[in-house]
Amino acid sequence: MNYIDPHIHMISRVTDDYEKLAHMGCVAVSEPAFWAGFDRGSAAAFHDYFRQLTEYEPKRAAQFGVRHFCWLCINAKEAENVSLSREVIAMIPEFLKAPNVLGIGEIGLNKNTANEATIFQEHLELAARHEELVLVHTPHLQDKYKGTRMILDMVKEIGRIPPERVIIDHVEEHTVGPALAAGHWVGMTLYPTTKCTPQRAADIVERYGAERICVNSAADWGVSSPSAVPAFMLEMRLRGHSEELIRRVVYDNPLAFFKQCARWKDALPDGR
């Protein structure tokens, strides 16, 4: 079955991973801009990073028949530096013309600080002004519930971004309900230990249904697995769920969300 990995950091992965993704049936990936594992020292470093995401990475993916999409922003961790963040935000519009850009992301909160909230809101303003989709990173572990609440409130307060144009990512059992209730799409990140396992994600689909729910690997430079989405598909199959339901979560849903992007043009390899 073809699938989409809607959150994966391919610049951190070797080319063999693209080949593996293609073998497993992955036809498209979307790569949110994120933290590089260290704080970058200048806006010029982000300029190069955005070029990598919009020019180089789509070509590397295309060698294996995988469509590469991306999201642009300064991540929540580096958003602590407000002046650098503003320089980066000012640079984003020039890249919004690139055909593989889906919107603004992964913006959000990390430690739920005032500076992070300020920059999150400024990204939302940018997205509203340019009518862009938004992909939101929610904080880890103990900060997640409070951070998710703050994020949902801020998106609502801005008011000019329809809820169905926002995906709230890294949801878990205690945050999926509020994000869906607010009208957003949600992403469950499948990590070997933290975030959701494929089993927990399958439990959540059984409890909440498949509407507006996506799963992703968020594979990056840390401990993570590009085969996480197929692992979820296997778990669902072993539980006796229909191919139609599985396909909805791993293909139809991310595609329906992406297709709201005004720049979306071509169908994926299977014509959808």
Ligand SMILES: [Zn+2]
């Ligand atoms: Zn990420």
